[in-house]
Amino acid sequence: MKKQAVIVLARKYDAGTITEQERLSWEKWCNSASLEAFNEMLREAFPGRTFSEGQLLYHRKQAIESLLDDAERREGGREVAFGRRYWAAAAAAVILVAGATWLYHKTKQPGIDNFRVAAKIQPGRQGAMLTLANGQQVLLDSLGNGILTAQQGTNLLMDSGKLKYDVLKNESGNIATNTITTPKARQFTMVLPDGSVLWLNSSSSVKFPVSFAGSERRIEASGEIYIEVAQRANHPFFVSLPDRTTIEVLGTSFNVSAYSDDKNITTTLLTGAINVTTASEKISLKPGQQALTGENGSKMAINTSPDLTKVMAWKNRLFNFEGSNIKDVMKQLSRWYDIDVIYEGTPPDIDFGGKLSMDISLDGVLHALKDAEVHFRMDGRQLTILP
Secondary structure (H helix, E strand, O other): OOHHHHHHHHHHHHHOOOOHHHHHHHHHHHHHOOHHHHHHHHHHHOOOOOOOHHHHOOOOHHHHHHHHHHHHHHOOOOOOOOOOOOOOOOOOOEEOHHHOHHHOOOOOOOOHHHHHHHHOOOOOEEOOEEEOOOOOEEEOOOOOOEEEEEEOOEEEEEEOOEEEEEEOOOOOOOOOEEEEEEOOOEEEEEEOOOOOEEEEOOOEEEEEEOOOOOOOEEEEEEEEEEEEOOOOOOOOEEEEEOOOEEEEEOOOEEEEEEOOOOOOEEEEEEEOOEEEEOOOOEEEEOOOOEEEEOHHHOOEEEEOOOOHHHHOOHHHOEEEOOOEOHHHHHHHHHHHHOOEEEEOOOOOOOOEOOEEEOOOOHHHHHHHHHHOOOEEEEEOOEEEEEO
16 A cells, blocks of 8 residues: 555544554554554654654553653643553544554454444434424435425425425414434434524434514523524523523523433533523523532532533534543443443443544444443343443
């Protein structure tokens, strides 16, 4: 393979955009290249980084630990979770601090059948189920452009894979409501009747009117959504969440994660200003802040410096496992790959970090788990985590 082609693959691997076929070519080259050739390629691919000779020995664990130490120093002493074990994957599009984890590839292999089974499980894709006011359901996974139906003066149409509500005239009285739901292994984007743009992560649901009448706009949501709210003076926008939590906004962009199996509801503000209200408390957020709401809205707290890259990773089709434990990681994998995860015995105590493309098949993820020394068994769509 020509040097420039290898450099392109290295940069794609580092960015998490490498395809499965490209990954195989990349690994084949890494396993056959001399140390000198590998060193030269790495420096040409990433001229802004500094690597010592020992750090370029990608087949040694000591090298990646040293490289991560140097990356930590270059980033001004940012804490890197080494804990007991960490996400060190060369077999999937995974990167850690300074994007260098792909330099290390362990040779220990779990049962090959695990990977054969997982290779058949593809990542999630765009799609959703729309439930109309009369109970009729419309599968939106592969519809072409055009009008789907009309309800109370509003046309429902598909446009470049997005669902849009085109309000021709505002009705008064009892306004019909629709519900859009993304099951496991699906994400979807739609435009609400007021022009607000809504992104749904997997296992999420939003209920909304076919047009917004009166002085306020209100929707109900569960799961995880990101909204860019259209500004309308004197028409505040409300999002009702589980546990009697409500978000009030005039015009802004924010992310809400309200999965039923998560400990907290997290509301993260990117731009504008919002109020988060429970039955007993109300707090206001500024851009870059995050509200944490406990079970039943019992406690509220503000995180003044959340990791916005991690919060928004799903919208950019990335997993970001920085600071996550194994149960946090497995929740995301279960939702995106539509698998069931169970644990035999006590879940392993592992500190994860790094990013993983959401576009790879499950076998790529299992390679990463294997490199993190996670023991597992794959049976159909059930992933069992072993002690």
